[in-house]
Amino acid sequence: MKTVFLSVMTLLFSMNFQAQNTNTQTETKTTTSTKTDSEGEHKTVKKEVTNEIQKVELGQEKANTINIPTIDSPVMVTTTTKITNPDGSTRTVDIDRSSYYESNGNKYKLNLDASGYVMTFGDSKPALLRKTSTNSYIYRLKNKIAVGYFDTSGNLIIETYDDKSDKVIIEKFIVVK
Secondary structure, eight states: OHHHHHHHHHHHHHHHHHHTTTTEEEEEEEEEEEEETTTTTEEEEEEEEEEEEOOOOEEEOTTTTTTTEEEEEEEEEEEEEEEOOTSSSSEEESOOOEEEEETTEEEEEEEOSEEEEEEEEEEEOOOEEEOTTTOEEEEEEETTEEEEEEEETEEEEEEEEEETTEEEEEEEEEEOO
């Protein structure tokens, strides 16, 4: 019994000690969008949780002092977005790429939807982007099907095969910041 008690106490003290080595801040932002069509009202809930974690690092110990100064350490920020679809299903998105993009002088809007992203331009029919298992997207607009991905700068790159020239055409949508 003493062994169990000592083990539990050791575990509790070590967890308490670890908690003092980090500074954590969490922010939650919830957005609800409602679409009404002939089938009724459809509500989509987007919950974005941002965690900021900063480890406490100690500086050099000064002679003849009791306190050790802390130094600034990098803040690790993680954002997780959960989308609750009108049918009740939930999906998690690591990075939300919803934003405005520009290509050939035109401004496009990219928004999350139930299965991926929807890209709109004015009143034209929206393009669909659906995530694949290789961290890329299938881009579909009318009779155009292509492969899309995001580069390190957050720009959307669409690669389309041209049957006539037997080449891949690359179209870049630059994120508007």
